[in-house]
Amino acid sequence: MxxxxxxxxxxxxxxxxxxxxxxxxxxxxxxxxxxxxxxxxxxxxxxxxxxxxxxxxxxxxxxxxxxxxxxxxxxxxxxxxxxxxxxxxxxxxxxxxxxxxxxxxxxxxxxxxxxxxxxxxxxxxxxxxxxxxxxxxxxxxxxxxxxxxxxxxxxxxxxxxxxxxxxxxxxxxxxxxxxxxxxxxxxxxxxxxxxxxxxxxxxxxxxxxxxxxxxxxxxxxxxxxxxxxxSCTWGFMSARPDVSRPGAPEPVHIDATSVRSRTSEVGAGALRTPGLSLLIWQRLPGINAYSEAGGAQITAPDGSWAKASGRVPAHVEHGGPSDVWTRVEEAHAWWVGHGRPGVEDFGLAVGPDGQRLVHRGRGRGMGGLG
Ligand SMILES: C[S@@+](CC[C@H](N)C(=O)[O-])C[C@H]1O[C@@H](n2cnc3c(N)ncnc32)[C@H](O)[C@@H]1O
Structure with missing residues (x-):
C-alpha cells in the first residue's frame, strides 16, 4: 500500500x-x-x-x-x-x-x-x-x-x-x-x-x-x-429494464408536420417546479420532457407534443392528437388553487391498483387529487 x-x-x-x-x-x-x-x-x-x-x-x-x-x-x-x-x-x-x-x-x-x-x-x-x-x-x-x-x-x-x-x-x-x-x-x-x-x-x-x-x-x-x-435535490439513475439497456426514456414518434401555436400563462418553468412537476407527471404518465434553447419540449406517449418558451406569457407550439400543454395548464391551475404545494406536501399510496400521488394538505392528512 x-x-x-x-x-x-x-x-x-x-x-x-x-x-x-x-x-x-x-x-x-x-x-x-x-x-x-x-x-x-x-x-x-x-x-x-x-x-x-x-x-x-x-x-x-x-x-x-x-x-x-x-x-x-x-x-x-x-x-x-x-x-x-x-x-x-x-x-x-x-x-x-x-x-x-x-x-x-x-x-x-x-x-x-x-x-x-x-x-x-x-x-x-x-x-x-x-x-x-x-x-x-x-x-x-x-x-x-x-x-x-x-x-x-x-x-x-x-x-x-x-x-x-x-x-x-x-x-x-x-x-x-x-x-x-x-x-x-x-x-x-x-x-x-x-x-x-x-x-x-x-x-x-x-x-x-x-x-x-x-x-x-x-x-x-x-x-x-x-x-x-x-424532497431530494439529487436523484438516482433510472432502473434498467434489462442488463443490456440503460434506464433511458422510451422514444416517442412525433408528427411535426402540422404545427399549431398559441400563448399560455404557464411557461416551461412549470416542468421544473418542485411539487408542480409531480402533478404534471401524474396527469401525463409516460411524459418525456427536455430543455431546449429558451424553453422546453414535452412529448406524450400518444405522439402529442408541445414546445413552450420560458417567459410568461409563453409562446406554445404543439402538434399531434391533442394539445398536451393544456394538461400542464390544468396541473398548474390545481397547484395554484391548493396553495402551491411543494414535494413534501404530497405522499404516495401503493395498493393493488397501483400507486397514487396523494395531497397531504396542511394537517398532513391524506386527500385526493383534483
Ligand atoms: C446508483 S447505482 C447504485 C449505487 C450503489 N448502491 C453503491 O453503493 O455503489 C444504481 C445501480 O442500480 C442497478 N440497476 C439498474 N437497474 C436495475 C434493476 N432493474 N434492478 C436492480 N438493479 C438495477 C445498476 O446496475 C446500478 O449498479
Missing part, C-alpha cells in the same frame, strides 16, 4: 465528519460506519467527463473517492450515446437515505442496486452482513462487489437479478432501500416487507427527471403501503 492508502482512515473519518457537519448524518452509528468503511476499495476507477477514466494511482483518484460527489463507475453505449449505468452516489444522499431508513440493531435490509457495493458495506458495518441482502441487474457488477466486500471483511448476500422482483429468498425484510430510481414502486417489495416495515425508494419518471422524490412508505398488514414524499 502507498502512504496515501495507509492514510485512508483519516480520509474516511474526515468524510464522516463533513457529512455530520452538513447535517446528512445525525446518528453516531452511521458516522462510525462511514469512518470504518474503506470507500477506495469499492471505487477502484471512475469516469470523469474531462479526464476520462481515473484509476487508483492517479493523484486525483483518492481525493475524489473520499469527496461528497457521485462518481460514475460504469458506462455503456446505447443508440449511439454513452449512458451512465452504474455509479457510487454522493455520500450525503446515501447517508440521508440510510438515516431515513431508521434501522435498529438486528433488522434485515434488502438493497436494490448493489453497484460498487459501498452502500452494502455501510449497511453491513451497521447491521452485520448476515442481515444485508443486495441485488443488482448486472451480474458483472455483483461479482465485482462481492470480491470488494469480501476484501473489506463483509459477506452480505448478493444476487444478480431484476430488483423490480425484490429478492424473495430471504424475505420478509424489515427494510427495502432502492438506490436506483423506479417509476412505480414494485408490488414485490411491499409483499417482501413485514407489516410495519419500511420501503424507501427514489420514485421518478425516466423521461422527466425534474419530477420525482424519495418515497418513505410504511407497509400495512393488508399489503398496501403509504407515506410521505421526501
Amino acid at each position: 502507498t502512504d496515501d492508502l495507509d492514510g485512508w482512515r483519516g480520509r474516511a473519518a474526515a468524510l464522516a465528519e463533513g457529512l455530520a457537519r452538513q447535517g446528512a448524518i445525525t446518528d453516531s452509528a452511521w458516522r462510525e460506519a462511514v469512518a470504518a468503511v474503506p470507500r477506495h476499495v469499492f471505487v477502484p476507477a471512475f469516469h470523469d467527463d474531462e479526464a476520462g477514466v481515473v484509476r487508483a494511482g492517479d493523484p486525483r483518484w483518492l481525493d475524489a473517492v473520499y469527496s461528497d460527489d457521485t462518481l460514475v463507475t460504469q458506462r455503456k453505449e446505447h443508440d449511439g450515446s454513452a449512458w451512465s449505468t452504474s455509479s457510487t452516489t454522493r455520500p450525503s444522499l446515501m447517508l440521508r437515505m440510510l438515516e431515513l431508513l431508521d434501522v435498529s440493531d438486528g433488522m434485515t435490509v434488502l438493497e436494490i442496486g448493489t453497484g460498487t457495493g459501498y452502500n452494502a458495506a455501510l449497511l453491513s458495518e451497521r447491521l452485520g452482513a448476515e442481515n444485508v441482502t443486495s441485488v443488482d441487474i448486472d451480474p458483472e457488477l455483483v461479482e465485482a462487489a462481492r470480491g470488494r466486500l469480501a476484501g473489506a471483511g463483509y459477506v452480505p448476500r448478493l444476487e444478480a437479478r431484476d430488483g423490480a422482483l425484490g429478492c424473495p429468498g430471504r424475505a420478509p425484510y424489515d427494510r427495502v432501500i432502492a438506490t436506483v430510481a423506479f417509476e412505480r414502486v414494485p408490488r414485490a417489495w411491499i409483499g417482501q416487507v413485514r407489516p410495519g416495515g419500511v420501503v424507501l425508494a427514489d420514485v421518478r419518471p425516466r423521461g422527466m427527471t425534474w419530477a420525482g422524490a424519495l418515497a418513505l412508505l410504511t407497509v400495512g398488514a393488508d399489503g398496501t403501503a403509504g407515506g410521505p414524499l421526501v
Whole structure:
C-alpha cells in the first residue's frame, strides 16, 4: 500500500465528519460506519467527463473517492450515446437515505442496486452482513462487489437479478432501500416487507427527471403501503429494464408536420417546479420532457407534443392528437388553487391498483387529487 492508502482512515473519518457537519448524518452509528468503511476499495476507477477514466494511482483518484460527489463507475453505449449505468452516489444522499431508513440493531435490509457495493458495506458495518441482502441487474457488477466486500471483511448476500422482483429468498425484510430510481414502486417489495416495515425508494419518471422524490412508505398488514414524499435535490439513475439497456426514456414518434401555436400563462418553468412537476407527471404518465434553447419540449406517449418558451406569457407550439400543454395548464391551475404545494406536501399510496400521488394538505392528512 502507498502512504496515501495507509492514510485512508483519516480520509474516511474526515468524510464522516463533513457529512455530520452538513447535517446528512445525525446518528453516531452511521458516522462510525462511514469512518470504518474503506470507500477506495469499492471505487477502484471512475469516469470523469474531462479526464476520462481515473484509476487508483492517479493523484486525483483518492481525493475524489473520499469527496461528497457521485462518481460514475460504469458506462455503456446505447443508440449511439454513452449512458451512465452504474455509479457510487454522493455520500450525503446515501447517508440521508440510510438515516431515513431508521434501522435498529438486528433488522434485515434488502438493497436494490448493489453497484460498487459501498452502500452494502455501510449497511453491513451497521447491521452485520448476515442481515444485508443486495441485488443488482448486472451480474458483472455483483461479482465485482462481492470480491470488494469480501476484501473489506463483509459477506452480505448478493444476487444478480431484476430488483423490480425484490429478492424473495430471504424475505420478509424489515427494510427495502432502492438506490436506483423506479417509476412505480414494485408490488414485490411491499409483499417482501413485514407489516410495519419500511420501503424507501427514489420514485421518478425516466423521461422527466425534474419530477420525482424519495418515497418513505410504511407497509400495512393488508399489503398496501403509504407515506410521505421526501424532497431530494439529487436523484438516482433510472432502473434498467434489462442488463443490456440503460434506464433511458422510451422514444416517442412525433408528427411535426402540422404545427399549431398559441400563448399560455404557464411557461416551461412549470416542468421544473418542485411539487408542480409531480402533478404534471401524474396527469401525463409516460411524459418525456427536455430543455431546449429558451424553453422546453414535452412529448406524450400518444405522439402529442408541445414546445413552450420560458417567459410568461409563453409562446406554445404543439402538434399531434391533442394539445398536451393544456394538461400542464390544468396541473398548474390545481397547484395554484391548493396553495402551491411543494414535494413534501404530497405522499404516495401503493395498493393493488397501483400507486397514487396523494395531497397531504396542511394537517398532513391524506386527500385526493383534483
Ligand atoms: C446508483 S447505482 C447504485 C449505487 C450503489 N448502491 C453503491 O453503493 O455503489 C444504481 C445501480 O442500480 C442497478 N440497476 C439498474 N437497474 C436495475 C434493476 N432493474 N434492478 C436492480 N438493479 C438495477 C445498476 O446496475 C446500478 O449498479
